[in-house]
Amino acid sequence: MSATRIVITGMGAVTGFGFEWQTLWEKMLGAEHCVRLWQPDGVEDGTFPVRYAAAVDMSLLPEALQDHPAWTFALEKRSRFGWVAATQAVNDSGLAPEQLRDAAVLCASGAPQHMLADMLLTQAPDGRAPGWQHLMPRAGEVNADGSLRQGNDRLARVIADGLGCEGPVINISSACAGASQAIGNAFQMIRRGEVSVAIAGGADSVLNLDTMAALYLLGAASSEQRWGVDLCRPFDRDRSGLIAGEGGGFVVLESLEHALARGATPYAEVLGFGSSLDAYKVTAPQPEGRGAALAMQAALDDAGLRAQQIDLINAHGTSTPLNDVAETLAIKSVFAEHKHYRSLAVSANKSQFGHLIAAAGAPECMVTALACLNDLVTPTVNLHELDEQCDLDYCAGQAVSRRVDFALSNSFGFGGLNTSLALGKYREHTQ
Amino acid sequence: MSIAVYIHSAAVLNAAGSECADLLGTPPSSQPLAFDATRRAYPLPTPRLASDLFDRKIQRSVEPQGLRLLHCVARLAPALAALNLPPARIALTAAIPEVDAPSPCWDAVQAIGEQPQKPLAQLLANTPPLHALTLLNSSVMAYVAEALQCHGPMGGFCSQDNAGLDALIEACQQIVEQRADAALVVSSSPNLTPALYLRDPHQASEAMYGEGAAALLLGLVPAPDTPITLRIAGFARGYSADPQRGAAVGRGVIDRALSVEKLRLGDVGQIVANPEDAQLMSLIADHPRDVRSARAMTGDLGASALLTEIALALHHTHTASATPGYTLLVSHSRAGHWGALLLASETMEEHT
Numbered sequence: 001m002s003a004t005r006i007v008i009t010g011m012g013a014v015t016g017f018g019f020e021w022q023t024l025w026e027k028m029l030g031a032e033h034c035v036r037l038w039q040p041d042g043v044e045d046g047t048f049p050v051r052y053a054a055a056v057d058m059s060l061l062p063e064a065l066q067d068h069p070a071w072t073f074a075l076e077k078r079s080r081f082g083w084v085a086a087t088q089a090v091n092d093s094g095l096a097p098e099q100l101r102d103a104a105v106l107c108a109s110g111a112p113q114h115m116l117a118d119m120l121l122t123q124a125p126d127g128r129a130p131g132w133q134h135l136m137p138r139a140g141e142v143n144a145d146g147s148l149r150q151g152n153d154r155l156a157r158v159i160a161d162g163l164g165c166e167g168p169v170i171n172i173s174s175a176c177a178g179a180s181q182a183i184g185n186a187f188q189m190i191r192r193g194e195v196s197v198a199i200a201g202g203a204d205s206v207l208n209l210d211t212m213a214a215l216y217l218l219g220a221a222s223s224e225q226r227w228g229v230d231l232c233r234p235f236d237r238d239r240s241g242l243i244a245g246e247g248g249g250f251v252v253l254e255s256l257e258h259a260l261a262r263g264a265t266p267y268a269e270v271l272g273f274g275s276s277l278d279a280y281k282v283t284a285p286q287p288e289g290r291g292a293a294l295a296m297q298a299a300l301d302d303a304g305l306r307a308q309q310i311d312l313i314n315a316h317g318t319s320t321p322l323n324d325v326a327e328t329l330a331i332k333s334v335f336a337e338h339k340h341y342r343s344l345a346v347s348a349n350k351s352q353f354g355h356l357i358a359a360a361g362a363p364e365c366m367v368t369a370l371a372c373l374n375d376l377v378t379p380t381v382n383l384h385e386l387d388e389q390c391d392l393d394y395c396a397g398q399a400v401s402r403r404v405d406f407a408l409s410n411s412f413g414f415g416g417l418n419t420s421l422a423l424g425k426y427r428e429h430t431q
Numbered sequence: 432m433s434i435a436v437y438i439h440s441a442a443v444l445n446a447a448g449s450e451c452a453d454l455l456g457t458p459p460s461s462q463p464l465a466f467d468a469t470r471r472a473y474p475l476p477t478p479r480l481a482s483d484l485f486d487r488k489i490q491r492s493v494e495p496q497g498l499r500l501l502h503c504v505a506r507l508a509p510a511l512a513a514l515n516l517p518p519a520r521i522a523l524t525a526a527i528p529e530v531d532a533p534s535p536c537w538d539a540v541q542a543i544g545e546q547p548q549k550p551l552a553q554l555l556a557n558t559p560p561l562h563a564l565t566l567l568n569s570s571v572m573a574y575v576a577e578a579l580q581c582h583g584p585m586g587g588f589c590s591q592d593n594a595g596l597d598a599l600i601e602a603c604q605q606i607v608e609q610r611a612d613a614a615l616v617v618s619s620s621p622n623l624t625p626a627l628y629l630r631d632p633h634q635a636s637e638a639m640y641g642e643g644a645a646a647l648l649l650g651l652v653p654a655p656d657t658p659i660t661l662r663i664a665g666f667a668r669g670y671s672a673d674p675q676r677g678a679a680v681g682r683g684v685i686d687r688a689l690s691v692e693k694l695r696l697g698d699v700g701q702i703v704a705n706p707e708d709a710q711l712m713s714l715i716a717d718h719p720r721d722v723r724s725a726r727a728m729t730g731d732l733g734a735s736a737l738l739t740e741i742a743l744a745l746h747h748t749h750t751a752s753a754t755p756g757y758t759l760l761v762s763h764s765r766a767g768h769w770g771a772l773l774l775a776s777e778t779m780e781e782h783t
Contacts, residue, residue: 043551105670109589111566112529116543116550123544130540132466132625139629148626152529153590157766161672166680169670169768170597173529173589175569181586185601192604213554214563275584277523279576282564294519294582298610415573417585 006190007266007426009259010093010252012085013363014203015353016054016245019065019084021092024353024363025370028378029399033352035229035243040209042116049223050216052231053207054245054354056081069162074144076113079155082203082248082359086159089199093252094264097164104167104195106186107156108178108202110358112147114210155203159250167195173358175413176316177275178202179249180361184273184421186253196258201362203248212244218283220320220414233382234317234348235324235390242318245354249362251369266426268369271305271406274298278416284322285416289330292316295418296334296408303422305406307335310344312377312407314368315394317348318355323412325389332392345402347371347395348380361411365421368409372425375403432691434607438661438774439514439650441742442506444499445643445729446473451746454725454739461639461730464623472623473641473730478502484578492561494530497571499644500619504575507615507648511579514613514650518582522611523575524602525587526594526734527568528621536562575617583611588734591621592764595645595737596668596772602649603663612651618735619644634765641730645738658779659748659755661741665691665773672767674710681714681769685761688771692757699773700756703740704763711763737762737772748776 013021016034027034038053039046070083086107090100121138122130135142142148153171160169168189172182179202186198206212215221222241224231232243259266276298278291285292300307316327335341349364356363371377376399383396409421447453461471477495484505493501511521539557543550564570572587586601588594595618602614620643621627628635653660667687671680689695696718704711704722715722725743726732732739737760744758755776762770 047551049555114566116554119540120543122537122540127544130537130544135625136467139625142625142629147529148629151591151626151630153592153766156590157670157672160670166669166671166676168597168668169593170588171590171594172587173527173568174572174585174587175567178587185586188604188608209551209554211563213551213558214566217555217558217560218563219560220563275586276519277572277576277581277583277585279518279573279580279582281577282570282573283561291582298584302610413569414567415569416576417569417572417587 004191005256006187006253006270007256007259008251008268008270008369009254009264009266010089011267011366012088012092013249013366014056014081014085015247015363016056017353018060019062020088021366028352028367029376031379031381031398033381035232035354038207040212042209050212050221051225052229052243054243055207056247075154076145076150078110078113078203078205079158081205081246082107082155083158085201085203085248086199086250089250089252090163095197095252099262100163100165100197102167102195103165103197103199104186104189105156105160105165106170106172106182106198106200107159108172108182108358109152109155110204110206111211112152113208115143115146116210118142118146118148159199174417175415176357176360177411177413177417177419178358180365180411180419180421181275183251183361183365184419187270187273190253190255196255198253199250200253201248201250202359204356204358205246206244206357207246230382232319232351234319234351234380235387235394236383237385237387239319239321239324241320242355245356247356248359249366251362251365268372269424269426270421271424272299272303272422274302274420276418278418280416282415285326285412287326289326289333291416291418292327292330292410292412293333295420296330296410299408299420299422305422307337308340309406310408311404312345312347312371314364314407314409315346315348316410316412317350319350324387327410328390328392341392344392345377345395345400346392347377349378351380351382361419365409368407368423371404372407372423376401377404432607436603436606436649436663437653438647438741438745439654440507440510440648441745442503443645443739443742444478444503445732445739446475446641447728451742454728454743458727466625470628472639474623475499475642481505484508485574489574492565493571494565494622496528496530496619496622499642500527500571500617501574503644503646504579504615504617507646508579510648510654511613516612518580520583520612521581522583522602522605522614523572523581523585524598524614524616525568525572526598526618527571527589528591528734529568529589530566575615579615581615591733592766593768593770594734596762596770599737600666606649606651614649616647616649616738618738620732620735631765639730641732643729643732643735643739645735645742647738647741657748659753659776660779661745661748662775662777664775665689666771668770670768677710677767678714681711681763684769685714685771688773692773694757698757699759701758703758703760708763711761744774
């Protein structure tokens with residue numbers, strides 16, 4: 001690989017915690033979470049079986065962001081969050097508009113936000129079977145901010161148009177690995193010399209009736225009632241499924257040379273990226289974590305790191321029965337030499353801000369970068385009784401102060417699409 | 432590029448047919464859309480999947496765009512198997528538009544229409560448990576990976592316009608950077624649904640969409656017994672939605688793709704581009720030559736258009752009249768994406 005070094009110089013996150021990464025980080029270190037009671041719009045009687053989610057709380061919108069065009073453009077909800085997060089990241093980086101002209105934009109978007117109201121326009125007036133032909137005469141009634149009006153790549157283009165970016169504009173879709181793939185691909189594009197600057201991340205919201213119903217019926221979303229708002233419990237024996245969040249996250253990546261030339265201070269260095277396919281079952285991870293292990297090993301190889309150098313793994317940690325065991329087994333296989341897995345800190349973020357689905361890898365990458373910067377590891381909250389097959393140090397309950405020189409951030413997508421990012425503490429000189 | 436990457440094999444499915452040679456035949460007639468007789472397009476019947484490669488349930492649970500893709504992929508399975516590679520050395524990248532089908536399935540929509548006072552109960556009672564799988568293009572990638580045993584690097588891309596080039600570049604780089612020895616690049620056009628026409632009504636009024644799919648197998652070696660091979664020689668991409676900047680960005684993209692082999696536009700033997708794109712054509716106007724496109728045979732195939740053109744270029748290398756030289760494929764999306772891909776046709780002697 002080339003000697004080009006790539007660093008993170010800007011971050012923006014919109015989550016249930018708020019609209020700044022600083023708030024996210026502070027709340028996470030304080031072992032808080034933002035899972036709350038939730039019901040889809042239009043369900044007023046509390047009968048929707050999924051009762052909890054980490055929704056974005058618009059009452060937390062700071063005054064400085066209230067005039068952002070994302071709130072008035074015709075956009076899907078996820079794109080509004082993503083556009084704001086990307087703006088925050090660029091502002092955080094200090095890049096001037098003229099420095100963004102050749103930048104790439106890589107954006108992971110989740111499944112389209114289909115709207116039940118739009119779909120009901122396909123109903124035949126005389127009771128015949130529904131079909132698209134019945135919608136066309138009523139096209140004027142189709143919602144402007146639903147999937148029939150908004151292409152999946154709309155967010156990537158809105159960001160590029162708004163910032164005047166003329167580099168590659170790439171829309172990524174690899175389920176829950178999407179944002180991690182976006183960041184990994186951006187890292188590779190800079191390393192290859194295709195661009196010097198990239199804005200990469202993702203945005204998603206599944207908090208609508210249609211998508212959550214589909215996730216519930218699939219058995220992926222938890223409808224557990226026992227634990228109230230504390231039901232997201234990665235690696236706990238009582239975990240019961242994913243708890244959805246919503247929001248967006250973007251990072252600004254630059255070649256170190258580019259960053260230093262303009263006086264930027266890196267948060268952390270991106271060292272490697274690995275991806276793999278389970279090729280097992282569309283509905284379940286490979287039980288031994290084969291694909292996850294391949295992705296982590298590929299990230300280590302890409303970074304030129306030995307397994308023993310890793311201090312922290314930001315786990316995918318979905319709180320689903322199958323993922324958390326498979327990920328644990330994968331970690332144990334990759335870090336088997338000298339039982340290094342016993343020395344690792346493993347932290348899962350989804351019990352704090354929910355599962356952001358396609359966007360999940362972006363805030364989790366930021367948290368990993370901040371761990372490298374500050375030598376602080378965020379806790380896995382709501383983890384009280386370890387699953388007997390989950391026997392690593394998951395930093396349960398409270399943040400941990402420990403040196404973090406190198407870390408991995410895992411994101412594993414539905415259907416067995418796996419990614420892992422290798423990050424490191426930024427140093428002026430490589431070791 | 433430091434390591435040569437070849438287009439080993441290709442498979443297509445579109446209105447012209449399921450063989451690359453079909454793209455050289457008589458153009459098929461466009462047809463009125465089933466949901467809007469005032470518009471015409473190139474729709475396809477949903478293909479049947481080979482049951483020896485894919486689970487029978489997939490035929491029922493995957494949307495037509497995914498089935499088209501899987502139909503193409505199945506035809507590359509023998510070529511991939513013949514390479515005899517470890518699964519971890521096989522990459523998979525995909526350019527698949529997200530499905531525009533109703534999130535609640537049609538049965539649920541009908542049930543809600545019959546009992547509108549209980550929409551939630553009808554939605555939950557009439558949506559199959561696995562319906563979510565039909566909406567995710569990662570499901571289609573998973574089916575490909577499972578059937579063809581690809582465990583290596585992956586990349587999923589999703590847009591109507593430029594995802595094919597993004598998927599091809601990513602696959603090529605996985606081989607160049609030695610993370611894979613072969614890569615499947617798979618793509619599909621979206622289903623013909625109202626969304627194609629509602630998202631940008633002004634531009635869609637001129638569009639003639641088609642349904643199709645295309646898949647490529649890339650490798651470190653060309654297919655055996657091919658006197659002329661097709662190598663990926665360069666590529667570049669950019670974007671501008673600003674009409675004032677578009678030409679400059681497009682010109683820069685073309686120049687960068689050519690620069691890898693130290694070429695100028697005049698050195699290229701053939702250009703593949705949409706002849707109806709005035710801005711694109713203005714960039715190559717100083718170098719008049721045969722500009723070809725399969726678009727008249729297929730309609731606008733969106734995410735699978737580029738791979739279909741590459742498949743045709745590969746087919747040309749198999750014909751008796753094939754000669755060495757360069758082909759430049761230039762794409763310009765309605766949204767403003769620019770892409771350029773340089774392919775080198777070479778005799779075996781040139782690289783042995």
